[in-house]
Amino acid sequence: MxxxxxxxxxxxxxxxxxxxxxxxxxxxxxxxxxxxxxxxxxxxxxxxxxxxxxxxxxxxxxxxxxxxxxxxxxxxxxxxxxxxxxxxxxxxxxxxxxxxxxxxxxxxxxxxxxxxxxxxxxxxxxxxxxxxxxxxxxxxHTDFQQFIKDKPLNKVAYFIWANPYMVAGGDTFINEMLKLNKFENIYDNHPKYEGRYPEVIIQKMRIQGDPDLVLLSSEPFPFTDEHAFELGRFTHHAKTVFVDGEMFSWYGSRIVKAFGYFKMLHEKIA
The missing domain is CATH 3.40.50.1980 (Nitrogenase molybdenum iron protein domain)
Known part of the structure; x- marks a missing residue:
């Protein structure tokens, strides 16, 4: 049968x-x-x-x-x-x-x-x-919603690649994870950057959204301090933070560990 x-x-x-x-x-x-x-x-x-x-x-x-x-x-x-x-x-x-x-x-x-x-x-x-x-x-998830409810909203740019610089845009699992963290993705359906992982001009970051946080993912690209310094030159006041890409982009059972990681990340940012 x-x-x-x-x-x-x-x-x-x-x-x-x-x-x-x-x-x-x-x-x-x-x-x-x-x-x-x-x-x-x-x-x-x-x-x-x-x-x-x-x-x-x-x-x-x-x-x-x-x-x-x-x-x-x-x-x-x-x-x-x-x-x-x-x-x-x-x-x-x-x-x-x-x-x-x-x-x-x-x-x-x-x-x-x-x-x-x-x-x-x-x-x-x-x-x-x-x-x-x-x-x-x-x-x-329910526990994390309680944790995050009183946290401030931060505008972010989530970078996944360099040479050329690419970010997570809208309609992606990464973007959903950012929303859960009260991170407002400045490239979520940005009118000048179409696609789910658009190539961006970092010199225009300030006028494109002026993020509070620049997040550099550990995968798929190995970002370095040099990349963080270069990106920092083109923002007004953003803090650059290296983040575990698995926690933002892996789904499945990994999500359970991700919520614990997100708590630690917010404490680090604060």
Whole structure:
């Protein structure tokens, strides 16, 4: 008997039995699958899947998120491949669909994240584990809302890349995390900078929004003190803060740790 499931892009996938051999193309989703108790089922991961650490030596590395080795994946004989709309290109998904079903997630909001966890719980017969994680996230979220409610609003620019300088714009999970922290993103749907991760002219930062905080993410670009100094020259009064990019851009089970990190970040800023 076939069981049919629907991913977050609305694609339908049918299985005769629970998928047992999983290839994961997204670091945060690899971590989530592990936290749901699916370590033995994961057969392939990307080189960027750094959590849990021991996976680098126990799982097959099949390339990166934007460039995968199709033959390595084929040889793993997966039952399902887990991808993401932002991280993996449609060309990669189409090619991998010739091997087995490709489940694609789309995560912009916290609700999207909870939906993904619940979907994995159903898809992999891990409903109890999924419920535990959604409960943990909801509890941590409620607790953080209490913590943040009296904090002042800060205007921010969240940088993800240099040479050229690029920032997180609107319609991104990072932007949702900024909103949770009462950080008003000056590049959220900015009229002069279209796209989700626009390239910006840092010399015009002051007239484009004059941020209170310039946040330099630890990933995907390794920002240095030199970058912080250069950016600081083009703001009126902004404080430059190095932040843990995983806490702002990773979804899945990582969100529970993120809320604790955000508390420490606000204490550091204050």
């Amino acid at each position: 076939l069981n049919t499931f629907t991913d977050q892009l609305g694609s339908h996938h049918s299985f005769e039995k629970t998928p047992k051999r999983i290839v994961s193309l997204v670091p945060s989703q690899t971590e989530l699958l592990y936290d749901l108790g699916l370590e033995e089922s994961i057969v392939g991961i990307t080189k960027f899947c750094v959590h849990p650490f021991h996976f680098k030596s126990t799982k097959k590395i099949i390339g990166g998120t934007k460039k995968v080795h199709f033959e390595k994946i084929r040889l793993l004989q997966p039952d399902i491949i887990i991808a993401n709309k932002e991280e993996n290109t449609i060309e990669i998904v189409d090619e991998l669909s010739r091997i087995c079903p490709v489940w694609v997630t789309e995560i912009v909001t916290l609700d999207d994240n909870l939906k993904m966890i619940a979907d994995f719980g159903t898809l992999f017969n891990k409903r109890t584990e999924a419920k535990k994680w959604t409960d943990k996230i909801n509890f941590a």
